[in-house]
Amino acid sequence: MKKHILILTIFLANFAMGQSYWQQKVSYTMDIDFDDTKHQFKGTQTLVYTNNSPDELDKVFYHLYFNAFQPESMMDVRSRTIKDPDSRVGDRISKLKPEEMGYQKINSLKMNGRKVNYTIVGTILEVELKKTIKPGESVTFDMNFEAQVPIQIRRSGRNSKEGVDYSMTQWYPKMSEYDREGWHANPYVGREFHGVWGDFDMTIHMNEKYTIGGTGVLQNPLDIGKGYSNVEAEPKVDKSGKLSWHFVAKNVHDFAWAADPDYKHDIKTLNNGTKMHFFYQTDTLVENWEKCQDYAVETFEYVNKNYGEYPYSDYSIIQGGDGGMEYPMATLITAHGSFGGLVSVIVHESLHSWYQGMMATDESKYPWMDEGFTSYVQHEAMDFIYGNEKVNSHLGSHRNYQYLVKKDLQEPLTTHADHYKLNMTYGISVYSKGEVFLDQLSYIIGREDFMVGMKEYYNQWRFKHPTPSDFKKVMEQASGIELDWYLEQFIGTTNFIDYGIDSISECDKKTTRIHLQKIGDMPMPLDLVVTLKNGKTRAYNIPLTIMRGAKTKSFSNKNYTVTSEDWPWTNPSFTLCIDEKMENIEKIEIDPSLRLSDMNRSNNIFPRKVETEEAK
Ligand SMILES: [Zn+2]
Structure with a gap:
């Protein structure tokens, strides 16, 4: 009996552990x-x-x-x-x-x-x-x-x-x-x-001529002395001619550093007190390095406000490496390109502090979650800091992704990062299709709930290892919409999207039927905007049955919106009846926000325009 109770206890304990997160x-x-x-x-x-x-x-x-x-x-x-x-x-x-x-x-x-x-x-x-x-x-x-x-x-x-x-x-x-x-x-x-995840206590003994930048917080700037953060003290050089650099990083999952005798070291401080360190060589492009610091600060302020606060006391942007690579509390970047390129790589790598640094997805198995999410927020942040007002900040990524589809080079995003057949396919899939994944998600559930979800993802999953299903569940909670199908279809398959407006017909004198077609295999809800001859617009949202709900905000048109009956994905066509006289209709368009990565946009507008280059 006692033995049975013990076994039962072990079973229950394991069952409870299996249900809850551990790391x-x-x-x-x-x-x-x-x-x-x-x-x-x-x-x-x-x-x-x-x-x-x-x-x-x-x-x-x-x-x-x-x-x-x-x-x-x-x-x-x-x-x-x-x-x-x-x-x-x-x-x-x-x-x-x-x-x-x-x-x-x-x-x-x-x-x-x-x-x-x-x-x-x-x-x-x-x-x-x-x-x-x-x-x-x-x-x-x-x-x-x-x-x-x-x-x-x-x-x-x-x-x-x-x-x-x-x-x-x-x-x-x-x-x-x-x-x-x-x-x-x-x-x-x-x-x-x-x-x-864990803590790092690192001591590096190195020839006194080097300046070191890296993950974590330097514990002994006074020992390093002159030159470091404007410290005045004499450096404490040991008898072998070395300085001892002592760094501590708490609650991170890696430690990176770089050393050079010619590093200049600048510090900027964010509103919340986070210190941003810049380590760069003085022999090249100092002007770019000085100018880019305000952009880095603005990026952090923007992301802190909109996607959750950077929680560490320090972040270092260090010249080094061979392009740009993210590490906890630091990045190594190259800087010999244009000023715009430098800003872009700084914004991108800094944003990895959120997507990979804090929400530490397995980059090998789910590279689209760190590169795609980072690229998404990068383009939002860059349009913000440059003051661009675009219909959609992510069109470049839609174009890249659609190029892969057209060339028939797609592989599912479930592919391990090392196993893509081509480096190019890896790059476009992970960065661009990953970015499109989020842009379309904001279309499916609505921009407001999407932003709530992104913050909630940070609240629930920072300092952990989220998987795609964990992210999906947060977004389902934020929107009340079931998203299994979206993850499964867009990440697990190479199915693509193509919807079209086939024709319109008169129901009776007062109402019009819009005949829609699902041409691609990938199902999606539709936003439809009808422009009337008097210039007014009406917006309609057609949810999928498998969403078990519909977005309640973020329609293309804020003045007047209708949620229609839902569309079972099995049905190749759908008819939407609208309370407008056919003769009053000027134009109908599927998704004017351009967030739906529809492979053939020429059939998204009625009446059809002359066939575009894209449609061929
Ligand atoms: Zn990246």
């Missing part, structure tokens, strides 16, 4: 001794790992990203075999000499003071545990490691094209994520990242 926790303390003559460093890492899952773990995995920069690595082979390789990578990895390669070597690894067995397979360290980690248990891993910084090929490395000495991203042995979906020991093939 693992890490707490890293690292000490890094950097040798800038050999481009190598030695490190110690103490990692307190807490298993908050309901599962007993008999192994763990670490990422050793630098090992990707060796001939015949998965990244190398993939880059030499994909049809459209990234020009930054190409066949460069295959030609690396030993002193140019990257590596991470593990010299020792213990769990709770006892040695554990491990194997290194490319960029993954597989660790077999002698004792399992029980649910709720915290264990300590102690590691000694050494590494060589590769020449800059992708994201991290030494001597970037713009002359930044060290771009230190994906640079330390990093615990893989174990989440509700299991382990994510994803080899470093190209993209991208997923990490365990």
Whole structure:
């Protein structure tokens, strides 16, 4: 009897845990001794790992990203075999000499003071545990490691094209994520990242000539002395000629940094007190760097107000890397392009502080959730800061997405980031179709409820790992509309949208019938705007039956709106009767807001215009 009760208790506890959200926790303390003559460093890492899952773990995995920069690595082979390789990578990895390669070597690894067995397979360290980690248990891993910084090929490395000495991203042995979906020991093939939430306490000993910018908050500016944040004190250089930089970052899932002897460091402060740091080389385009700072501040103020507040005390925009890449509390960007390009990359990468930094989606499995969402808010923010008043800020992304459809190059957005057949398909799918996903969502549920939902997504999911279903559920709660079908069709399939107005006919003297057609496989609700000959407009919304509701706000026309009967998606046609005389109708248009990514807009307007280029 007692045994039965025990089993029942365990069952109920597991059942309750299975129902609720959990995530693992890490707490890293690292000490890094950097040798800038050999481009190598030695490190110690103490990692307190807490298993908050309901599962007993008999192994763990670490990422050793630098090992990707060796001939015949998965990244190398993939880059030499994909049809459209990234020009930054190409066949460069295959030609690396030993002193140019990257590596991470593990010299020792213990769990709770006892040695554990491990194997290194490319960029993954597989660790077999002698004792399992029980649910709720915290264990300590102690590691000694050494590494060589590769020449800059992708994201991290030494001597970037713009002359930044060290771009230190994906640079330390990093615990893989174990989440509700299991382990994510994803080899470093190209993209991208997923990490365990936790705290970082980092000390970096480096030649005194370098300035370091990175994730977290510098704890000892007085030791660094002159030059850093206008500190007046004399730098505390040790007998080997090094300064010790001590950074702490709390509640983040990665730590990145960069170092260069020529960095200038400026600070701006936001209304809420967040300090924005800018680290850039003084030999180029200083004027652009000075000018762009106000745009960065304005972006943060705009996003703080509309999408949820940036909660950390600091954010650093650092020249480095090979384009733009997001990290918690920091970004590394290149800056030799135009001023507009610099603003655009700063806005984009800063916004990743929300979509990936805080709402930490698995970038490998759901890259459209961080790149697409970031691109969506980027274009909203940029139109705001430049004062543009466009009908739709996202038309460029609609065009890109529609190009993929027309070229028949689509792959479903459920594709893993490394597995797209072409880099181009990955790019357009993840950035542009991901952005269109949100633009259309604002069309389906209405702009007001969409904005409520985006803030609610931040409230419910910041500092966590949301999945597509988690996001969908928040949006369903915000709008009262069921969205299963939208996620399933637009993300899980390559079905596309095409609706058309076939014809109109007279019902009786006072009313008119509009005959509509569903031509594409993807179902969508329709906004229909009727313009009368007297210049007045009437707006209609035709919901889908599977939405189990309809938007209540955000119609195309604020003066007069009607929600019609709903359209079962199985029906290829639909007739809408409107209380207007046929002779009074000037024009009928499906979705004048252009948020519906309709593949053939020529049949969206009645009477039809002469066939456009797009329709052919
Ligand atoms: Zn991005």
